[in-house]
Amino acid sequence: MRIASSGRVLGGIALIATGALVLAGCTTSGTKSAFLPCMVSDAGGFDDHSFNELGYDGLVQASDQLGVTPKKVQSDTENDYAPNIDTLVAQKCDLIITVGFNLSSATLKAAKANPGIDFAIIDDAADANFDGKPDLKNVKPILFNTAEGAFLAGYTAASYSKSGKVATWGGMNFPTVTIFMDGFKQGIDYYNKQKNASVKLLGYNGDPKTATFTGGFEANNVAKSTASNFIDQGADVLLPVGGPIYQSALAAIKDSGENVALIGVDADLFNTDPTTRDVLLTSILKGIKSATADVVTSAAKGDYSNDPYIGTLANDGVGMAPFHNFQSKVSPDLQGELDVIKAGIIDGSIKVKSYLA
Amino acid sequence: MSGEQERPTETTPNRSGDVLREIVGGNIMISVLAIALALVVGAILIAFTNADVQAVAAGTSSRPGGLPQAIWDAISGAYGALFKGSIYNFDQPDFASGIRPLTETLKFATPLIAAGLGVAVGFRSGLFNIGGRGQMLAAAAAAGYVGFAWPLPAGIHLIVAVLAGLLAGAIWGGLVGLLKATTGAHEVIVTIMLNYVAFYLLSYLLSTPGLLQGPGSTNPKTPAMLPTAVFPELLGPDYNLHAGFLVVVAATVAVWYLINRSNLGFQFRAVGENPNAARVAGIDVKRTYVYVMLISGGLVGLAGVAQVLGSITTGFSAGIDAGIGFDAITVALLGRSRPVGVFVAGILFGALKAGGYSMQAAQGVPVDIVLVVQSMIVLFIAAPPLVRAIFRLPVPTGQRIWPTRKPRSVVTK
Known part of the structure; x- marks a missing residue:
């Protein structure tokens, strides 16, 4: 030990240090190389x-x-x-x-x-x-806060309806379901107030306990007969909330042979289910994809908190799809009115109530 | 018609008895080889479904080692993940967290062993209990109701809840024995139908306020169990292994004593070997059927109890049986209906279950592969001649092979 020249010792230390650095580099890149x-x-x-x-x-x-x-x-x-x-x-x-x-x-x-x-x-x-x-x-x-998107859809439905009756129903009584119905109702009420109209909503009177539910999220006979009942009562715009139960509503509309329009939820049904294109008035959008991507991206940057991410019209977390094939069937003034309402909801001058706001 | 109805009750016990003897009489070697063969089939499927292997084989991607290396990586990765997820995880820094997968295996094995014992008792007595699902659901409903709705002192509460579950399972199974004894109804049909009865009954109870549905909730789900009714954790809060495992160990010993040492167990086996001979020997076959199904149902019920008071204590819905009632049949077959065999087979299936999750998470292997492996095990166990043919094993002396037996059984009918 004592014989070893200082140069050698230094060299050895340098070698060890380099090795340690390399090892350290390996371990850091091995365990924390990528965000998972x-x-x-x-x-x-x-x-x-x-x-x-x-x-x-x-x-x-x-x-x-x-x-x-x-x-x-x-x-x-x-x-x-x-x-x-x-x-x-x-x-x-x-x-x-x-x-x-x-x-x-x-x-x-x-x-x-x-x-x-x-x-x-x-x-x-x-x-x-x-x-x-x-x-x-x-x-x-x-x-x-899908109530905000549903508010726009409710206004649209009330404007579009010729019979003066529209209907909504859900799969089961969950807050994530009834929030659509809630916003939809407020949109119709807003239309009635603005235009002095009296469009009626069937299936939901503001209290989830007495609302109409199919009892599940399956496209079954119950879901279809529920839709048929509302068509028989004269509703010409339908908003079924709950996964695939819109398919039963679609079948009921086709069976009835009447001119009834459908409103989709979650995604734009025009793209996800082309069979709805002939009857689809619009869809209430829920930006699950963009919200999830946002949360992942910000967490990767180390920017994570437990503050709820709440999708709204303001952050494009919720919204309303274009009219697509119904562009020519809705009132030409409608889009302009909706833009004003959307701006009103975003700046707070129009209040949309829901369990999230 | 009446003549037609008489005949099946005469012949069915004999024929199913033959099949049972074939299954139960297989030796350990067959079981081990069946598992090995099933793992080989699983490996082939893993290789075929792996994206890397497909890319290399199609020539769209190249990598050092080529196709064999890609196949090896896929298979070793998947089975490595199976091991890490079920026995010991070398990626964890210390022993305490590394050994956690083994405790998970034992947790998943707990209901499988209990239900497997129940099915095995039936097999040994010549009865196919396919009603594990119904018996588990009945037991889960009873134990769960006591668990969340009856505030009792600690200790007593757990015992009462467990006993309520065992009783409900025993009644649900005993009903089958009673129907078979009094009317000759075939237990396979009755147990399968009672599965549906239990499922829809439980669904009704779960969606009716004031019965099993959690107060203030609209979901078809019970409230969480009260802490006094929950099986204590054996190794502290970091592990999910609960005292239900000890109950199952005790049940294994009890079933061993029942079958091998007790008078009642002798009657069970005698009826299982040949009900006609047992009747001639003075055994009340009908009463034995009732006892068998009571005990079988009670043991399967223990699996339901372990689920609601051990594994998932935050409340349950109608899917609480998780297919264990059917997996139990496989466990009983693999364990050759011997209590110790069932115990070992239950742990193996618990390991497949625990490891299946990590195979999916770590390697993206579809969780269905694990189901295929399990199913292949049953297939090979049920076909010993196939396994013997593949490995060129000799036919054991004293055991006749199918071709010589078939004509004889036809003659006796």
């Missing part, structure tokens, strides 16, 4: 043409821009929720997005056990103690 966003579906699966799929599209879009590869696991039954989230925790995900209020309790439990991992949940307030705030620092709710 992950997603768990609910029992609907990632191919549901609805919020699971839209959420996953958003995850993929953001991941492609970031140049990372996301991980996803699909839940086949409700028993898979907790194990799937646990598995993603073990995969060292940085951000875990769970899709749907069904995963709420499993998400909160996993988030509590893993304070170092960021979570986000779509369509749920992450608020199990009902104090109006997210329960945990590391669970971000992604919510959509």
Whole structure:
């Protein structure tokens, strides 16, 4: 040891130091090389043409821009929720997005056990103690004030209706369903006030308890006979809220042979389901894809908080689709009126009430 | 017509008895080889469905090592993830978190072993209990109701809830035994139909306020269990393994004693071997059917109890059985209807379940591959001659092969 020249020792130290640096470089790039966003579906699966799929599209879009590869696991039954989230925790995900209020309790439990991992949940307030705030620092709710988009659709429906009757109904009594009906009603009321009209809404009178529901999210006979009933009562614009139950409404419209228009929800049905094009007045849009992409992108930049993301007209998180084939059938003044209303909702001069605002 | 109805009750026990003896009589080697073959089939499917392998094979992508390396990466990655998800995760820094997958395996194995024991008791007595789903749902409803709606002191609450679940499962199963004993109704038909009855009954209870539906909620879901009714966690809050596992270990020992050492178990086996001979020997076959189904239903009910009071304590809906009632049949087959065999088979299936999640998460392997592996195991177990033919095993002495048996059984009919 003592014989070794200082130059050699220095060289050795330099070598060790370089090695350590290289190793350090390896380990940092090995464990933290890339941001890892992950997603768990609910029992609907990632191919549901609805919020699971839209959420996953958003995850993929953001991941492609970031140049990372996301991980996803699909839940086949409700028993898979907790194990799937646990598995993603073990995969060292940085951000875990769970899709749907069904995963709420499993998400909160996993988030509590893993304070170092960021979570986000779509369509749920992450608020199990009902104090109006997210329960945990590391669970971000992604919510959509679809009442604002539905307000525009309600105004449109009231303007379009020739019979003076429009109808809405839901799949089940969930807040994420009734919020559409709520905004729709307010839009019609606003039209009636502005134009001194008396367009009537069937199926919803402002109280979710007495609203019409098909009892599920399946396109079945109940959903179809519900739609037929409203057509028989003279409604000529229909807003069915709840996944595929619009398909039953479409069948009922075709069976009736009458001139009845349909309003879609979540995505623009004109693109996602071309069979609706002949009867589709418009769609109420829910920007699940862009919202998910936003949350992933900002979390990757280290800009994560548990403040709820609430999609509104102002941030384009919700909206209303173009009229497409119905452009010539609606009043020529309608688009102008809607633009004014939209601006009014954004600046607050027109109030849209919902459980989120 | 009446003559037609008489005959099946005479012949069916014999024929299903033959099949059962074939299944139960297979040796351990067949089981092990069946698992190995199933894993090979799974590996082929993993290789075929892997995007990298497809890209290399189509020539759109090249990588060092070519196609064999891509196939090897896909298979080793998937089965590596299966191991890491079910036994030990080497990616974790310390032993405490590395061993967590094994505790998950035991958690998933708990209801599988319980239900597998129930099905095995039926098999040993010559009864096919396909009603695991209905018995689990009945037990889950009863245990769950006691668990969330009856505030009782700690300790007593858990015991009462467990007993309520066992009782409900036993009644749901015993009903089948009673129908078979009194009317000759075939247990396969009755158990399958009772699955639907239980499912829709539970769906009704779950969507009716004041019964099983959580107060203030419109979802078809119960409220969370009260903390006093929940199986305590065995290894602390970081692990999901609960005391239900200990109950299942005790149940395994109890079933072993019942089948191998007790008088009642001897009667079960005698009826399973040949109900006609058992009747001649003075065994009340009809009463035995009722006892078998009571015990079988109670054990399957334990699986439902373990689900609601152990695995998913935040409230449950009609899907709480998670297919365990049917997986239990596989577990009982793989375990050759021996209590210890069922225990081992249950842990293997628990490992496949736990590892399946991480295969999906880490490697993007469709979770269905795991189901295929499980199904292939059953297929190979149910066809010992196929396994023997593949591995060129000798036919064991004392065991007749199908071609010589078939004509004889026709003659006896």
